[in-house]
Amino acid sequence: MTGKLSLRGVRKSFGDTEVIRGIDLDVGEGEMVCLIGASGSGKSTLLRCINLLEPVDDGTIRLDGVDIAEPGLDPRPVRRRIGIVFQSYNLFPHMTAAENAMLAPRRVHGRDRAALMGPVTALFRRFGLADRMDHYPDQLSGGQQQRVAIIRALAMEPEIMLFDEITSALDPELVGEVLDVLRQLHRDGMTMILATHEMGFARELADKVCFLDGGVILEQGPPSSLFSAPSQQRTRAFLSRVL
Amino acid sequence: MTETHGTVSAAPAVRPTRRATYEARVRRRSTTVAALSTAAVLLAVVVLVPMAPGWEAVKRSFFDAEVFARTFPGLLNAFLLDIAIFAWCAPLIALTGLAIALCRDVRSPALFPLRMFGAVYTDIFRGLPVILVVYLIGFGIPGLGLPRPWNSPYIWGSLALILVYSAYVAEVIRSGIDSIHQSQRSAAASLGLSEADTMRYVVLPQALRNVMPANMNLLIALQKDVALLSFIGPVEIFRQAGVYKSLMANFTPYVGAALIFLAITIPATRYADYLLNRQRRRQR
Numbered sequence: 001m002t003g004k005l006s007l008r009g010v011r012k013s014f015g016d017t018e019v020i021r022g023i024d025l026d027v028g029e030g031e032m033v034c035l036i037g038a039s040g041s042g043k044s045t046l047l048r049c050i051n052l053l054e055p056v057d058d059g060t061i062r063l064d065g066v067d068i069a070e071p072g073l074d075p076r077p078v079r080r081r082i083g084i085v086f087q088s089y090n091l092f093p094h095m096t097a098a099e100n101a102m103l104a105p106r107r108v109h110g111r112d113r114a115a116l117m118g119p120v121t122a123l124f125r126r127f128g129l130a131d132r133m134d135h136y137p138d139q140l141s142g143g144q145q146q147r148v149a150i151i152r153a154l155a156m157e158p159e160i161m162l163f164d165e166i167t168s169a170l171d172p173e174l175v176g177e178v179l180d181v182l183r184q185l186h187r188d189g190m191t192m193i194l195a196t197h198e199m200g201f202a203r204e205l206a207d208k209v210c211f212l213d214g215g216v217i218l219e220q221g222p223p224s225s226l227f228s229a230p231s232q233q234r235t236r237a238f239l240s241r242v243l
Numbered sequence: 244m245t246e247t248h249g250t251v252s253a254a255p256a257v258r259p260t261r262r263a264t265y266e267a268r269v270r271r272r273s274t275t276v277a278a279l280s281t282a283a284v285l286l287a288v289v290v291l292v293p294m295a296p297g298w299e300a301v302k303r304s305f306f307d308a309e310v311f312a313r314t315f316p317g318l319l320n321a322f323l324l325d326i327a328i329f330a331w332c333a334p335l336i337a338l339t340g341l342a343i344a345l346c347r348d349v350r351s352p353a354l355f356p357l358r359m360f361g362a363v364y365t366d367i368f369r370g371l372p373v374i375l376v377v378y379l380i381g382f383g384i385p386g387l388g389l390p391r392p393w394n395s396p397y398i399w400g401s402l403a404l405i406l407v408y409s410a411y412v413a414e415v416i417r418s419g420i421d422s423i424h425q426s427q428r429s430a431a432a433s434l435g436l437s438e439a440d441t442m443r444y445v446v447l448p449q450a451l452r453n454v455m456p457a458n459m460n461l462l463i464a465l466q467k468d469v470a471l472l473s474f475i476g477p478v479e480i481f482r483q484a485g486v487y488k489s490l491m492a493n494f495t496p497y498v499g500a501a502l503i504f505l506a507i508t509i510p511a512t513r514y515a516d517y518l519l520n521r522q523r524r525r526q527r
Contacts, residue, residue, distance in 0.1 A: 051433055079437040090430035094448050103444055104434035156434060 004191050005160060006048070009059035012049055012070070019045045021215035022059070027160075027208075030189040032182075034223075037212035038238060043195035046212070047162045051084045058214035062158075071138075080108060083153030084162040087169050089145045091137040097148045098124070098133040101155040108156070116155075122152045127181050143174030148165070150181055161185065163194040181242035199242055203227050211235045303493075310495040314487045318499050321483035325469045328479070330402060332469075333462060335405050340412025347417055350438065361413070368410035376469050377403040381475030390405050394477035404472070408465050415457045419450035459515035476504060480504075 005027040012020040015092055021040050027033050035043040042205045048054040050061060052068065052075035061069040067080045091100050101123065102116045124130050127147050137145050146166055153161060163182065167175045179201050185192060186205055202209055203223045210220040211232070219232045227243075259267070292298060346361030368376065380403040385394040392398070425447045431441040473482035480500050487496035 051427055053433060073480060074434045075432075076437065079433055084433045086426065086430065092428045092430070092445055092449075093425065094452065103437055104431075107437075107440045108435045194522070241499065 003031070004064065005193075006062040007050075007059065008062075010046070010049060010056050010061060011058040012045055012054060014058050020056075021214055022047065023215075023217055025210065025220075027191060027193060030191055031207040032186050032192045032194070032205055033208045034206040035195045035210050035212055036197070036202060038201065039138075040058050041212040044164050045051065047084060047164050047193065047195055050160075051082050051162055053084070055149040076108075080156055081158055082160045082162060083156060083158035084164065085136065085146070085149050085153055085166050088166040089149045089169075090136065090143075091145055091149055091152070093137050096134050096136055097140065097151075099130065100137070100148060101152045104112070104152070105155050114220075119128065120151075120155055123154055126184070127151060128177075140169045141174060143177045146170065146178050147181055150178075150185075160191045160193070163192065163196070163199065165195050167196070167198060195205055199227070199239075211238065213238070246396045248430070267419045279309070279403075284327060286347070295481050298393070300336060305494045305498055307495045310487075310491055310493045311499055314484075314496045315499050317487065318480055318503060319484055319495060321480040322503050325466070326477040328397070328404075328469045328472060329466050331467065332401050332408070335401075336412055336457075336465070337404060339409035340416060343409060343413035344420065345414035345442070348420060365410045365413055369414065371407070373404070373407050374474065375469050376407050377471050377475060379403075380406070395411070396472070399474050400477065404444035404465065404468060408461060408468075409505050411461055412458060415454045415461065416450065417459075419454035420446055422453055423449050453522070456515050456519035459511070459518060464516065466507060466510045466511070467504060 003026045005025075007025040009024055010023045011018065015128045018094065023042075023046060024039045025033070035046065037043055040113060045054060049056045049069075055071065056069045059069060063081065067232045091097075092103070095103065098120060102113060103121050105111050105116055105120075106113065120163055121130065121133070124133050127150070129144060129147055129151070132140060132144055132148070136147070140148065150161075150166075155212075165176050170178065175198070179198065182192070182194070182201070183205065194202070195220060206223050209226045210217045211226065211230070211234075212218070213234050218231060226235070227239065230239060268437040295301075305442070313378075334484075343361050343364055346357045347365070349355075349358050377400060381399045382395055384399045385396065420442075427445055428441055431445045436445070470479060470481040473479055473485075478486070480503060482498040488494055
């Protein structure tokens with residue numbers, strides 16, 4: 001039993017710099033896995049590799065047992081099943097919040113606006129944005145934009161969601177509303193991988209925490225043990241700096 | 244709360260702040276200086292130019308009120324042809340320019356010839372003087388002995404303008420496409436959108452809006468370059484002014500034509516500037 005997503009020996013270089021240097025990771029159905037570590041430790045790159053936004057150089061990534069890291073594989077069917085939310089939201093500025101959420105389902109799944117209106121409205125309502133559907137991104141606060149970005153990814157009905165430091169660009173008072181969304185998703189059983197600096201959140205909700213350092217997972221385990229009794233010196237040093 | 248706010252915002256109206264007083268003084272002084280220097284320049288022009296030895300002759304041949312009154316309606320009428328040529332060229336230029344820009348952005352190796360074509364096309368037509376293209380196409384193609392109406396200078400003259408201007412428009416649109424941040428493409432890709440859909444729904448709408456002011460400037464240039472077609476036949480305003488000049492042995496019709504051009508191009512230029520400024524403000 002390897003679970004929903006299973007990485008073995010994943011490597012990725014940019015030019016001469018090897019950013020991911022052999023990562024093994026298992027994520028079970030409905031689990032929330034948090035990646036922690038200093039900037040440049042490879043968290044974001046790892047997420048982009050899982051979504052196939054960056055082609056991996058070596059190793060396997062199995063989604064329901066099927067290797068998606070195979071060179072030359074069409075990435076689009078995979079991306080429909082794995083959603084990603086970015087630190088900088090990356091909403092489409094020329095579309096309203098609702099249009100942002102409906103574009104991909106319309107073009108990729110071929111569904112029409114009328115059919116989408118119901119489920120999309122339900123998503124906006126669920127995350128407290130029902131009255132912001134017709135607003136353009138620049139009319140929304142950072143926290144609202146980030147929630148729209150999450151809705152946009154969810155509208156594709158993905159099986160796994162990746163979150164790349166999605167609260168890092170937010171004012172402190174807006175972080176809570178975005179974390180609430182993640183809490184809700186976790187409760188609903190979504191399989192999630194987060195790159196995050198929110199240690200309190202990781203400790204509270206993660207099923208597994210991985211400490212990345214220099215492109216490898218130096219240490220992983222349930223938050224109770226990793227946060228209170230890290231076995232590695234570097235993990236201890238990192239945690240003492242951020243906690 | 245409301246009351247406090249009211250008194251605070253009313254304060255400057257009662258007594259201007261030190262900065263407001265200072266800025267008002269600076270503003271008054273610069274207005275005065277600008278007015279004085281403008282008056283001095285105008286005075287010099289009005290006094291000095293008529294002192295030139297040839298002024299009387301120039302006045303007779305360029306600023307003859309009677310000739311102006313007799314030729315102006317005819318010039319206006321001829322200008323309708325300029326407008327017509329402009330009106331059918333502009334949309335064709337927009338479409339061709341867009342197509343060429345997209346050619347230069349294709350990534351698939353099978354379409355490499357298309358990409359190559361786009362590059363060669365823009366290199367050639369941006370590298371030639373417009374008048375040369377008008378001559379080569381306007382005289383060259385009808386010279387093949389085509390039957391009517393295919394030997395019309397309107398068709399081939401317009402084609403020359405379309406070829407040259409669509410090369411410029413293509414470059415402007417391409418710069419707009421390049422200006423859209425890679426993260427927008429990433430976001431679209433992460434949702435499973437195809438390259439074509441990403442271009443059509445995400446990149447192009449933003450790119451075209453960004454380059455709107457630059458394209459407005461090209462339209463203004465096109466409006467003026469329509470006059471170049473007069474060299475291969477069509478009696479548009481520039482040619483009509485030439486006819487009047489020969490008829491009356493007077494250059495005033497050219498001044499009339501210039502005024503008509505300015506009546507169109509100055510408002511259009513101002514509008515383009517306005518668009519550009521509004522966009523700068525929005526991007527700040």
